[in-house]
Amino acid sequence: MLVMGAAILGPILAPYDPQVFHPAVRLQGPSITHWLGTDQFGRDLLSRLLNGAPSTIFFGLGATVLGVGAGSVIGVIAGTAGGWVDSVIMRILDGLLAVPELLFTLLIVTFLGGGMGQAMLAVAIAFTPGMARIARSSVLSIRTREYVLAAVARGEPSHYIVLREVLPNAIGPIIVESTIRVAFAIMIGATLGFLGLGAQPPSTEWGLMVAEARHFMFRNAWTVAVPGVAIAMAAMGFNLFGDALRDSLDPRRSH
Amino acid sequence: MAGAPIPHAGVRKPVLEISGYSLSYTTQSGPLHALKNIDLSVEHGQTHGLVGESGSGKSSLAWAILRYLPDNAIENDGGLLLSGESLRDRTLPQILEIRGRRVSMVFQDPSTSLNPAMRLGDQLSEVLIRHRGLTSREALEESEAALARTGIVKPREMLRRFPHEASGGEKQRVVIATAFACNPELIIFDEPTTALDIITAQQILELFNQLQDETSISALYISHDLGLVSRVADTVSVLNAGEIVESGPRGEVFSNPRNDYTKALLEAVPDPKHWLGISEPPPGTPALISAEAVTVEYGRQSRIGQMLAPKPTHLGAKDVSLTVHKGELVGLVGESGSGKSTMAKVLSGLQEFDGTVRFGDQDYTSLKKIDRDYRRAVQIVFQHPDASLNPRQRVREILSRPLKLYDIVPPDQRAGRIAELLEKVRLPAEFVDRFPHQLSGGEKQRVAIARAFAAEPELVICDEITAALDVSVQASVADLLVNLQEQTGTACLFITHDLNLVRQLAHRICVMQHGRLVDTFHRDDTERSDRNPYTRALLKAVPPPASQAV
Numbered sequence: 001m002l003v004m005g006a007a008i009l010g011p012i013l014a015p016y017d018p019q020v021f022h023p024a025v026r027l028q029g030p031s032i033t034h035w036l037g038t039d040q041f042g043r044d045l046l047s048r049l050l051n052g053a054p055s056t057i058f059f060g061l062g063a064t065v066l067g068v069g070a071g072s073v074i075g076v077i078a079g080t081a082g083g084w085v086d087s088v089i090m091r092i093l094d095g096l097l098a099v100p101e102l103l104f105t106l107l108i109v110t111f112l113g114g115g116m117g118q119a120m121l122a123v124a125i126a127f128t129p130g131m132a133r134i135a136r137s138s139v140l141s142i143r144t145r146e147y148v149l150a151a152v153a154r155g156e157p158s159h160y161i162v163l164r165e166v167l168p169n170a171i172g173p174i175i176v177e178s179t180i181r182v183a184f185a186i187m188i189g190a191t192l193g194f195l196g197l198g199a200q201p202p203s204t205e206w207g208l209m210v211a212e213a214r215h216f217m218f219r220n221a222w223t224v225a226v227p228g229v230a231i232a233m234a235a236m237g238f239n240l241f242g243d244a245l246r247d248s249l250d251p252r253r254s255h
Numbered sequence: 256m257a258g259a260p261i262p263h264a265g266v267r268k269p270v271l272e273i274s275g276y277s278l279s280y281t282t283q284s285g286p287l288h289a290l291k292n293i294d295l296s297v298e299h300g301q302t303h304g305l306v307g308e309s310g311s312g313k314s315s316l317a318w319a320i321l322r323y324l325p326d327n328a329i330e331n332d333g334g335l336l337l338s339g340e341s342l343r344d345r346t347l348p349q350i351l352e353i354r355g356r357r358v359s360m361v362f363q364d365p366s367t368s369l370n371p372a373m374r375l376g377d378q379l380s381e382v383l384i385r386h387r388g389l390t391s392r393e394a395l396e397e398s399e400a401a402l403a404r405t406g407i408v409k410p411r412e413m414l415r416r417f418p419h420e421a422s423g424g425e426k427q428r429v430v431i432a433t434a435f436a437c438n439p440e441l442i443i444f445d446e447p448t449t450a451l452d453i454i455t456a457q458q459i460l461e462l463f464n465q466l467q468d469e470t471s472i473s474a475l476y477i478s479h480d481l482g483l484v485s486r487v488a489d490t491v492s493v494l495n496a497g498e499i500v501e502s503g504p505r506g507e508v509f510s511n512p513r514n515d516y517t518k519a520l521l522e523a524v525p526d527p528k529h530w531l532g533i534s535e536p537p538p539g540t541p542a543l544i545s546a547e548a549v550t551v552e553y554g555r556q557s558r559i560g561q562m563l564a565p566k567p568t569h570l571g572a573k574d575v576s577l578t579v580h581k582g583e584l585v586g587l588v589g590e591s592g593s594g595k596s597t598m599a600k601v602l603s604g605l606q607e608f609d610g611t612v613r614f615g616d617q618d619y620t621s622l623k624k625i626d627r628d629y630r631r632a633v634q635i636v637f638q639h640p641d642a643s644l645n646p647r648q649r650v651r652e653i654l655s656r657p658l659k660l661y662d663i664v665p666p667d668q669r670a671g672r673i674a675e676l677l678e679k680v681r682l683p684a685e686f687v688d689r690f691p692h693q694l695s696g697g698e699k700q701r702v703a704i705a706r707a708f709a710a711e712p713e714l715v716i717c718d719e720i721t722a723a724l725d726v727s728v729q730a731s732v733a734d735l736l737v738n739l740q741e742q743t744g745t746a747c748l749f750i751t752h753d754l755n756l757v758r759q760l761a762h763r764i765c766v767m768q769h770g771r772l773v774d775t776f777h778r779d780d781t782e783r784s785d786r787n788p789y790t791r792a793l794l795k796a797v798p799p800p801a802s803q804a805v
Binding site for chain 1: 603
């Protein structure tokens with residue numbers, strides 16, 4: 001909640017301009033004037049953090065939604081169709097999964113060029129094979145349940161079976177996985193920023209903040225810790241949110 | 256023994272004595288009372304049967320004796336005495352010493368109670384090494400002897416196998432051998448035959464009685480099956496909702512029950528002499544549906560697949576021909592893997608097959624040819640009430656689906672029809688707004704039956720619909736089915752492993768074994784001596800109803 005609130009209100013609440021240099025107050029620890037201290041250019045870290053919240057969260061959510069969406073569609077198709085369609089799709093996905101996610105992302109970014117949008121798309125594409133695999137296995141386990149068999153025996157059209165009988169019951173693992181993925185996406189985004197392939201300075205994207213502050217890590221750990229902790233909190237927040245979402249979607253738990 | 260007081264100290268204390276013991280679990284919605292004021296004792300060399308339906312607390316009691324309770328368990332200060340020594344004030348290391356050495360347990364499902372990654376011999380000798388201090392060589396020899404006592408033909412070979420290389424009956428024999436291995440004071444059997452096939456279960460039961468005679472070990476035999484308990488126990492307690500409602504010597508409890516619950520339980524046990532079914536359709540009634548030489552091959556591959564990596568196929572059903580007449584109830588009986596569910600899938604249009612299914616004057620020769628008319632006319636009810644209803648749909652949506660799909664009634668009359676259906680299956684009308692998880696097992700099964708009858712079918716296939724239910728619920732579901740049949744004239748193919756139950760309902764009975772139909776007979780001919788040997792073996796293996804077993 002805190003993180004989401006920061007994401008929406010952050011830029012308004014920020015006490016200082018996140019981009020203006022104040023060489024006089026470089027690398028300060030937390031104080032009353034600068035609650036979370038300042039960075040190497042004397043910029044207020046709290047302001048930068050709040051300012052960066054929307055883009056960071058947006059990056060994580062956007063990449064995940066795209067990746068989960070594409071992955072789920074592919075996985076559901078593979079799981080429902082079965083037979084050679086399933087075999088072909090899964091062999092391709094196996095091949096893609098063999099490439100480490102970060103490497104895969106870098107590859108795509110090289111194709112698409114640097115920048116926030118491109119990085120987001122790259123992360124989404126890198127997420128797709130894994131999500132497809134999860135969606136497929138979830139569909140497969142639901143597909144042999146007796147209520148689905150009952151629907152098949154009734155002669156229900158296949159779109160009804162997939163959309164009303166299988167999907168609502170298969171969605172749990174997909175949701176849980178995707179909330180974990182948001183955190184991953186934020187971190188990969190940070191990594192890309194670090195390598196200069198994602199968000200570009202002077203953006204206040206959190207990963208980039210970690211990257212920029214790394215040279216001062218030993219002199220002033222605050223500059224790294226502040227955005228780092230923020231990323232961790234965002235990740236944890238999304239995990240808890242995912243748990244709650246799954247519980248509220250499941251009729252067995254919501255009563 | 257109780258009559259004459261013996262002056263010297265030779266009166267043995269009961270092996271297990273439970274007095275005034277209560278147990279509850281704290282849950283989010285308040286305390287859940289699992290056991291209330293339990294008094295129970297197992298005398299030396301005796302078998303005490305503990306009968307109860309699911310949720311009665313019988314497994315909680317077993318765990319309490321073994322001192323293996325979850326953190327949210329709250330006990331009162333009732334006594335749990337093993338040969339006069341309290342189990343309650345033992346420390347964990349002492350309890351670990353007692354488990355397996357002085358009290359051992361045999362679980363329901365041998366396939367989950369054995370470690371799949373360990374050879375059977377290692378699992379058995381591990382207990383001997385730990386509790387009797389044998390060397391591994393001695394333990395192995397002792398294991399072999401123990402297995403031989405349980406009737407395993409080649410014990411040495413069995414010791415080298417992994418659990419997946421043994422059959423269910425063999426695994427349960429290993430588990431039993433392990434339980435007996437350290438000659439414990441008490442063995443707790445928790446439904447040891449429920450997961451096994453009829454004939455295997457019978458053999459395990461015989462083994463139990465034989466070992467009991469040889470070793471005069473004391474046993475607490477937990478089961479939901481009154482028929483079984485009547486064949487093994489010396490004394491019996493009946494557990495209902497955490498309370499022992501009746502206990503006493505076997506003969507007394509079974510022949511002269513005093514408690515209403517015990518009476519109801521005994522009455523609910525299927526008894527072939529007690530006919531429940533509807534009157535038989537007159538001779539000459541036309542056939543409704545018939546399977547002709549139906550064969551099902553599992554694991555069939557495409558031609559390319561066969562060339563690349565040929566895998567053996569396996570026949571789920573071979574040349575099965577059976578007929579159901581209009582208004583008739585045909586029982587289809589067999590053990591697990593006999594192909595009876597395969598036939599259910601073929602007839603309900605879920606499984607590819609070779610051969611012909613004739614329905615009315617229409618012939619269907621493959622899965623693809625099965626059309627909507629057929630699917631409307633033939634409905635299926637599945638075994639597991641928990642799995643046969645979509646957990647995310649309310650009862651209203653579940654029941655309205657067939658009405659909508661087959662256009663049984665116009666949309667504005669659907670709500671009324673759903674209410675009628677619920678009434679027919681004896682459920683209150685307000686259940687329309689419930690989700691499946693808010694219903695009990697029996698209620699769910701009623702909804703599934705209502706869904707099948709909503710399509711106004713001509714044949715309802717019931718695939719083990721009572722197998723997952725408690726005895727008393729099972730009786731009422733069977734009764735309901737017969738009642739609906741009477742009202743609607745629908746024919747029924749009733750698939751079950753319970754011969755006693757099917758003999759109460761079916762006009763004709765078909766027996767399947769290893770994918771083949773081996774016997775078909777009219778119910779009047781069940782006991783004839785020229786029955787197929789397999790049928791006779793099955794009949795012999797079913798526990799006689801409790802009322803006769805005294």
